[in-house]
Amino acid sequence: MTSQILKGADVAAKLNEENRQRAEALQHMGLTPTLAIIRVGEREDDLAYERSALKRCANAGVAVKQYIFPADVPEVEFLSKLRRIARDRSIHGCLIFRPLPKHIDDAKVCAILPLEKDVDGITPAAMSALYAGTGGGFAPCTAQACIEMLDHYQIPCAGKRVVVIGRSLVVGKPLAMLLMARDATVMVCHSKTPDTAAICRNADIVISAAGRAKMVGMRYMIPRHTVLDVGINVGEDGQLVGDVDFDAASQVVHAVSPVPGGVGTVTCSVLVRHVIEAAERRAAKLLIKK
Ligand code: NAP
Numbered sequence: 001m002t003s004q005i006l007k008g009a010d011v012a013a014k015l016n017e018e019n020r021q022r023a024e025a026l027q028h029m030g031l032t033p034t035l036a037i038i039r040v041g042e043r044e045d046d047l048a049y050e051r052s053a054l055k056r057c058a059n060a061g062v063a064v065k066q067y068i069f070p071a072d073v074p075e076v077e078f079l080s081k082l083r084r085i086a087r088d089r090s091i092h093g094c095l096i097f098r099p100l101p102k103h104i105d106d107a108k109v110c111a112i113l114p115l116e117k118d119v120d121g122i123t124p125a126a127m128s129a130l131y132a133g134t135g136g137g138f139a140p141c142t143a144q145a146c147i148e149m150l151d152h153y154q155i156p157c158a159g160k161r162v163v164v165i166g167r168s169l170v171v172g173k174p175l176a177m178l179l180m181a182r183d184a185t186v187m188v189c190h191s192k193t194p195d196t197a198a199i200c201r202n203a204d205i206v207i208s209a210a211g212r213a214k215m216v217g218m219r220y221m222i223p224r225h226t227v228l229d230v231g232i233n234v235g236e237d238g239q240l241v242g243d244v245d246f247d248a249a250s251q252v253v254h255a256v257s258p259v260p261g262g263v264g265t266v267t268c269s270v271l272v273r274h275v276i277e278a279a280e281r282r283a284a285k286l287l288i289k290k
Contacts, residue, residue, distance in 0.1 A: 003252070003255055003256045004255040004256075005256065005258060006153050006255050006256065006258075006262060007258070007262070008145075008261055008263060008264065008265025009265055011265070011266045012266050012268075015148065015266065015272075016056065016269055016272075019272045019273050019276055020059065022273075023060050023276050026276065026279055031282070032090075033061075033275050033278070034064070034090055034093075035063070035064050035065070035094070035275045036065045036066075036095070037054075037064055037065070037097075038082065038094060038095065039066070039067070039097045041069075041070070050066075053271060053272075056268045057275070060272050062272055062275055065091060067085065073104075075103055078104055079104075082112050086114055091117065092279040092282055093279075096120075096122065098122065110122065110124060110125075116136075116281060117278060119138050119271060119278055120140055120141050120271065120274070121138050121174060122140070122169075123137075125137060127174070130174055138277070139174050139178055140170050140171065140174045141274065142171050143170075143171055143175040143178055144270045144274075145270045147178050147179075148266050149228055149257060150205075157182045157205065159183060159184075159185070160205055162186050162187070162203060163187050163189060163200050163203040165196060165210045165215075166189075166211070171209035172190075176188050187199055197219040200220040200225075201220065201222050204224060204225070205225070206220065206227045207228040208228070208242070209231060210231060210243050211232075211243065212233065213233035213234075213235050213236075213241045213242075214235075216229070216249070218245070221248065223254060224253075225253040225254055225256075226254055227255070228263055229243055229263065230242075230264075240259060240260050242257075242259030246258055246259070
């Protein structure tokens with residue numbers, strides 16, 4: 001059996017075109033959707049994501065303001081700048097790279113960032129909106145990217161058994177919520193789960209976000225599976241690999257996403273869409289006020 005390969009590029013291309021059209025419509029109304037990128041320090045993975053975000057924003061017609069701080073920026077100085085960014089009406093969304101250095105209190109940062117600008121769903125307010133299903137916030141971009149992959153490839157989740165491996169606030173937990181909102185039956189596995197492989201074999205869809213190179217091997221897989229691989233790990237040979245043993249999966253399962261070239265490719269396009277949505281919501285508020 002050879003699997004269907006769920007490429008992120010096809011999904012991203014569609015989102016990018018939608019983003020471009022929506023941003024253009026806002027431009028016609030005199031509003032330029034704008035993202036603030038807030039980075040402390042020079043971590044290589046942050047820089048890579050930033051480059052990618054800059055490119056996607058430029059292609060879509062979304063403006064970017066970059067706020068770069070040295071790793072030892074005093075907390076008081078960082079928070080004061082963040083307050084100004086939060087109040088700045090020309091900025092519709094904020095991407096704050098985390099983890100922040102230990103001397104900057106995450107809770108203080110989240111208290112400053114307004115729900116409507118939290119385009120990566122990092123604040124308790126955004127999580128609450130997602131978990132309670134009240135709307136008004138944004139889901140974390142990676143979790144949403146998984147849903148975009150399933151939608152694009154017309155893989156239904158309603159009534160399906162979905163295993164999410166990983167329970168972080170960035171991927172696993174919000175993804176479980178998004179899947180439940182689509183009527184999936186969700187099981188979340190973590191490092192203390194006994195026999196995750198057996199649980200996966202009972203599922204229809206497996207989404208791995210464990211951060212363990214090639215952990216999801218033959219023992220986890222059955223032919224009916226759709227497998228999404230969120231993991232980004234450095235393999236023994238220094239190459240990027242996912243959580244899934246892709247060579248094995250592509251011989252066994254119905255469909256599988258590669259790493260690189262899978263979910264990670266879509267995340268940035270979702271970020272851009274969230275900025276545009278934030279700007280659209282602002283435009284709608286302004287119209288109501290008029
Ligand atoms: P994280 O905070 O380290 O969480 C990893 C989760 O996996 C934890 O819940 C952990 O369980 C669980 N886990 C670890 N080993 C396991 C095992 N052997 N069996 C079952 N569960 C296990 O990582 P994260 O931030 O969620 O990211 C996860 C992966 O996604 C990483 O590789 C990261 O690089 C990647 N990622 C990709 C994107 C993208 O755009 N594609 C974006 C963000 C992250 P415990 O809770 O018990 O520790």
